[in-house]
Amino acid sequence: MALTLDAGALIAIDRGDRRMHVLLAEAVRRRQVVTVPAPVIGQAWRDGARQARLARALAGCRTEPTHGGQARAAGELLARTGLSDVVDALVVLSAATRGDEIVTSDPDDLGTLASAVPGRIVITAV
Numbered sequence: 001m002a003l004t005l006d007a008g009a010l011i012a013i014d015r016g017d018r019r020m021h022v023l024l025a026e027a028v029r030r031r032q033v034v035t036v037p038a039p040v041i042g043q044a045w046r047d048g049a050r051q052a053r054l055a056r057a058l059a060g061c062r063t064e065p066t067h068g069g070q071a072r073a074a075g076e077l078l079a080r081t082g083l084s085d086v087v088d089a090l091v092v093l094s095a096a097t098r099g100d101e102i103v104t105s106d107p108d109d110l111g112t113l114a115s116a117v118p119g120r121i122v123i124t125a126v
Contacts, residue, residue, distance in 0.1 A: 002027075003035070004037070004101070004103070005036045006040055006110065007043035007087065009105065009126055010036065012105065020126055028060070035061065035062045035063075035095075035098070036064065037090045038064060070094075073089075073093055083109055092121065096118070096121055100121075102121060104123060104124070107125040
């Protein structure tokens with residue numbers, strides 16, 4: 001199973017979180033693709049000169065662009081769940097298309113969103 005990261009996971013990487021280091025190292029060892037939806041990067045990126053750790057990690061990740069169809073699907077998912085974070089919805093939809101595990105600091109909201117899409121999504125909290 002591959003990984004999809006949310007902003008909380010990127011922030012954990014940026015802060016040198018040991019658990020994120022282990023998760024990413026294990027993904028590399030298993031040759032798993034690690035995906036980050038592009039809007040997630042915008043939530044976590046503030047100053048490239050000070051975020052070398054995050055920049056290195058992102059260099060090894062697949063950045064997934066967002067298109068209009070995904071944006072509409074995210075809005076519909078938010079309507080079904082009563083939540084409001086578009087980026088969280090995009091993370092769930094991104095992971096659902098591939099059957100990825102989601103790594104997040106917000107397992108409650110992402111769990112609510114994941115329960116409203118077909119299939120089983122594993123959520124790992126950091």
